[in-house]
Amino acid sequence: MEEKIIIEGGSSLQGTIQISGAKNTALKLIAAALLTKEPVILKNVPRLSDIELMVKAIEILGARIEWLDEHILKIQAEKITSYKIPEEIVSQMRASFVILGPLLARFRKAIIANPGGCKIGARPVNRHIEGFENLGAKVLFVEGYYHINGSQMKAGEFTFSKNTHTGTENLILGSVLTSGTTLIKNAAEEPEIDDLIDFLNKMGAKIKREGNRQIAIEGVNELFGTEHTVMPDRNEAATFAIAVAVTGGKIFLQGAQAKDLVAFLNKIEKVGVAYQANPNGIHVWRKNGENLNPIEIETRPHPGFMTDWHPPFTVLLSQVNGESTVHETVMDKRFGYVRQLQKMGAKIEFYNPHHFDPQEYNFNLEDEEKGSFHAIKIFGPAPLFGTKLEMLDLRAGATVALAALAARGISEISGVAHIRRGYEKFVERLQGIGANIKMVEKG
Numbered sequence: 001m002e003e004k005i006i007i008e009g010g011s012s013l014q015g016t017i018q019i020s021g022a023k024n025t026a027l028k029l030i031a032a033a034l035l036t037k038e039p040v041i042l043k044n045v046p047r048l049s050d051i052e053l054m055v056k057a058i059e060i061l062g063a064r065i066e067w068l069d070e071h072i073l074k075i076q077a078e079k080i081t082s083y084k085i086p087e088e089i090v091s092q093m094r095a096s097f098v099i100l101g102p103l104l105a106r107f108r109k110a111i112i113a114n115p116g117g118c119k120i121g122a123r124p125v126n127r128h129i130e131g132f133e134n135l136g137a138k139v140l141f142v143e144g145y146y147h148i149n150g151s152q153m154k155a156g157e158f159t160f161s162k163n164t165h166t167g168t169e170n171l172i173l174g175s176v177l178t179s180g181t182t183l184i185k186n187a188a189e190e191p192e193i194d195d196l197i198d199f200l201n202k203m204g205a206k207i208k209r210e211g212n213r214q215i216a217i218e219g220v221n222e223l224f225g226t227e228h229t230v231m232p233d234r235n236e237a238a239t240f241a242i243a244v245a246v247t248g249g250k251i252f253l254q255g256a257q258a259k260d261l262v263a264f265l266n267k268i269e270k271v272g273v274a275y276q277a278n279p280n281g282i283h284v285w286r287k288n289g290e291n292l293n294p295i296e297i298e299t300r301p302h303p304g305f306m307t308d309w310h311p312p313f314t315v316l317l318s319q320v321n322g323e324s325t326v327h328e329t330v331m332d333k334r335f336g337y338v339r340q341l342q343k344m345g346a347k348i349e350f351y352n353p354h355h356f357d358p359q360e361y362n363f364n365l366e367d368e369e370k371g372s373f374h375a376i377k378i379f380g381p382a383p384l385f386g387t388k389l390e391m392l393d394l395r396a397g398a399t400v401a402l403a404a405l406a407a408r409g410i411s412e413i414s415g416v417a418h419i420r421r422g423y424e425k426f427v428e429r430l431q432g433i434g435a436n437i438k439m440v441e442k443g
Helices: 023-035 049-061 094-107 126-134 165-175 191-202 234-247 262-271 307-317 338-343 394-406 426-432
Strands: 003-008 013-018 040-043 064-069 072-076 109-113 138-142 145-149 157-159 181-185 206-209 214-218 227-229 249-254 274-278 281-286 296-298 322-327 347-351 375-380 388-390 410-414 436-441
Touching: 003 394, 013 234, 013 426, 023 040, 023 049, 023 072, 023 094, 023 165, 023 191, 049 064, 049 094, 094 109, 094 126, 094 145, 094 165, 126 138, 126 157, 126 165, 165 181, 165 191, 165 214, 191 206, 191 227, 234 249, 234 262, 234 281, 234 307, 234 394, 262 274, 262 307, 296 307, 307 322, 307 338, 307 375, 307 394, 338 347, 338 388, 338 394, 388 394, 394 410, 394 426, 426 436
Parallel strands: 013 249, 040 227, 157 181, 296 322, 388 410
Antiparallel strands: 003 410, 003 436, 040 072, 064 072, 109 145, 138 145, 181 214, 206 214, 249 281, 274 281, 322 375, 347 375
16 A cells, blocks of 8 residues: 655654765665676665665676665676666666676676656766767667677767766776776766775775866776675765754754765755764764755756755755745756745746856757756745645655644655655664654555
């Protein structure tokens, strides 16, 4: 039976939240375990539906999986019996496309379905495919599947036309066993990629950043088993920080790393939310009744303001004094959540900045539907009221939950499967810091 979340807003939050391992790193490390026959042990792995899908994907290929503890995963890919990642996996989670790199690196062949995942824009995989073709792979697209022959792949140089987080990771994974030195230019700079590089280097790879958005991969003959602890999840830390910012109170984000959240912390400080970082985590607090300041946000690839942070941050901006703006330059079709906030009373208008160079968008503007908007104005403070809401995707799901925490009255939220993709024990952890929230079965 389908579930729903019930939230009664108005409770101040107090306590400690242990930040989970980063989903966006753990997914790639699980795929990377295919690069060796030896056992790999991953610690601090979050228990999420997307993680279970990735585990299922590599099991289908022949890898052996064992959970040694709740968050410790052992993987051994000694015998791979298939090179095909089926549509049933890829359509549910775009990140499974990074299995392509390890398969090409180790076995020089792969068949993979065209991906789906969160339906929040094109997020094309053609950048990945172009990279592999540039390095010598032969690609055929037949009835929804990419058939890729990597027998002629060799070291070389490739420059991404636009920033691509998963494209950079996929090309690293696909090049690590190729003789010679491969250079990836205009490589993405997210800390999750650095965590993947650290993991691969522990396995025996020779990968380094050379500055100016360039990564050099010196191919090795084989990789070995290792142990690695997944970095803390930046998105989870930001979400819980905003939870206390919109409700009042004080929480400690245990394990959160300020160095990975600089752009986010700068913005909440400008709004008027206080924080204090130490090596063990970040304290975040806001006293009830404190005035908050309007700001302007423009999403950018790291080290800029992350696109995943903008939907939950909009809830906070709905409560500030004055007009704020959010300009989304990284991902198209990211404003689906706005209608949900407007239902609750948020005052938000769509617009397009006229001064912005279209080439600066990280997506292909020419592919956009006529009348699409890439920015919003938020007018605050606007009282929010509980109502029936829907989680439309992962980050939008967290966004409506945060709005419900800040609202007067009771909200009933459907579509909760999305929240399980990226937040472990979301309801239970919010209950633990004082939120009036529960999960119930829909009648």
